[in-house]
Amino acid sequence: MKGILLVNLGSPDSPEPKDVKKYLGEFLMDERVIDVPLWARNLLVKGIILNTRPKASAAAYKKIWWEEGSPLIVISKRLQEKIQKQVETPVALAMRYGSMTIKKSMQELVDKGVSEILLFPLYPQFAMATTETILVLAEEIQKQYFPQVKLDSVKAFYNKPDYIKVLSNSIKKHLEGKDYDHLLFSYHGVPERHIKKRDITKSHCKIDGSCCITPSKAHEFCYRHQCLEVTRLVAKHLQLEDNSYSSSFQSRLGFDPWLQPYTDRTIERLGKEGIKNMAIVTPAFVSDCLETLEEIAMEGQEIFHEVGGKDFTTIPCLNDDEEFVDLLSNWINNWIN
Numbered sequence: 001m002k003g004i005l006l007v008n009l010g011s012p013d014s015p016e017p018k019d020v021k022k023y024l025g026e027f028l029m030d031e032r033v034i035d036v037p038l039w040a041r042n043l044l045v046k047g048i049i050l051n052t053r054p055k056a057s058a059a060a061y062k063k064i065w066w067e068e069g070s071p072l073i074v075i076s077k078r079l080q081e082k083i084q085k086q087v088e089t090p091v092a093l094a095m096r097y098g099s100m101t102i103k104k105s106m107q108e109l110v111d112k113g114v115s116e117i118l119l120f121p122l123y124p125q126f127a128m129a130t131t132e133t134i135l136v137l138a139e140e141i142q143k144q145y146f147p148q149v150k151l152d153s154v155k156a157f158y159n160k161p162d163y164i165k166v167l168s169n170s171i172k173k174h175l176e177g178k179d180y181d182h183l184l185f186s187y188h189g190v191p192e193r194h195i196k197k198r199d200i201t202k203s204h205c206k207i208d209g210s211c212c213i214t215p216s217k218a219h220e221f222c223y224r225h226q227c228l229e230v231t232r233l234v235a236k237h238l239q240l241e242d243n244s245y246s247s248s249f250q251s252r253l254g255f256d257p258w259l260q261p262y263t264d265r266t267i268e269r270l271g272k273e274g275i276k277n278m279a280i281v282t283p284a285f286v287s288d289c290l291e292t293l294e295e296i297a298m299e300g301q302e303i304f305h306e307v308g309g310k311d312f313t314t315i316p317c318l319n320d321d322e323e324f325v326d327l328l329s330n331w332i333n334n335w336i337n
């Protein structure tokens with residue numbers, strides 16, 4: 001029998017500093033997230049970040065935590081339950097980091113008689129720190145614990161026309177009746193180095209204005225191209241006017257150059273340039289989480305108001321939106337049949 005394993009990033013078990021520290025320790029010690037030699041990662045993560053960041057991160061998590069738990073986990077569970085209703089084969093959910101492990105969920109599927117698993121990373125764009133780390137870990141677990149199971153995986157779906165349509169419809173729905181002057185597409189950032197490392201041509205990527213719009217096979221693994229392409233395709237679908245929208249990258253960590261322009265500076269600049277009503281959408285995340293509910297909806301809004309902006313609309317992620325559930329269920333049903 002075939003089975004589905006949806007995988008999202010994960011969250012701490014609670015918004016208390018000790019749980020946040022444990023979670024950040026696992027997340028940031030991943031060599032595909034902080035991609036420096038082990039000794040340097042130990043020094044940076046265990047010596048510096050874990051001694052400074054958990055308290056502030058925990059305070060941020062407390063602001064967005066729901067009674068049922070972490071928004072990212074609660075929303076992912078709702079999505080899984082809704083998909084399960086439309087799909088006849090077992091659908092499990094795991095997190096790359098934290099206590100809902102890939103191993104436990106694979107075991108759950110195997111216990112139900114599954115012998116072929118479709119691994120479904122819940123990320124529209126490919127990144128070393130998201131899709132790749134899920135694929136690598138899932139393969140390791142499958143080989144070590146479930147060698148009898150066949151593993152298949154879903155690729156980044158950033159440019160699939162039916163995904164663009166569902167995302168565009170959601171944006172349209174949430175902006176209905178709103179008078180906005182600028183729509184900002186804010187994507188989670190990654191260090192520029194990550195993009196260069198995954199340039200399979202070794203020469204295409206310049207991280208400038210032109211490489212991401214010049215066709216190349218490098219784009220299959222280029223997070224920047226895939227983000228900018230989502231913006232372009234949605235803008236085309238919604239017939240947005242030039243200059244009424246732009247893209248930016250949020251959540252940078254550390255001192256290396258990350259993808260630019262940065263979201264916080266972009267919000268500030270737009271406000272200073274006289275944009276009064278802005279809307280912001282975050283298509284790198286399928287579920288609302290700390291980075292959308294706190295960094296954008298709270299911090300972003302504060303920045304905008306400080307520089308004279310008025311109305312700041314945060315468009316929710318696709319979450320468990322009915323059209324999104326139908327879309328994923330259709331893809332899954334096509335794979336099963």
Ligand SMILES: C=CC1=C(C)c2cc3[nH]c(cc4nc(cc5[nH]c(cc1n2)c(C)c5CCC(=O)O)C(CCC(=O)O)=C4C)c(C)c3C=C
Nearest residue numbers: 009010011033057072127129188190191253284289290291
């Ligand atoms: C597209 C999705 C994501 C990419 C790419 C990504 C890269 C990435 N992230 C960090 C560091 C942190 N990310 C944190 C939170 C966080 N990141 C994502 C998604 C992507 N990260 C999500 C969905 C979340 C929120 C999780 C939740 O529980 O709601 C955090 C923790 C919070 C904080 O302290 O700010 C860190 C740290 C790096 C270094 C990186 C790429 C190299």
Ligand SMILES: [Fe+2]
Nearest residue numbers: 188189251291
């Ligand atoms: Fe992140």
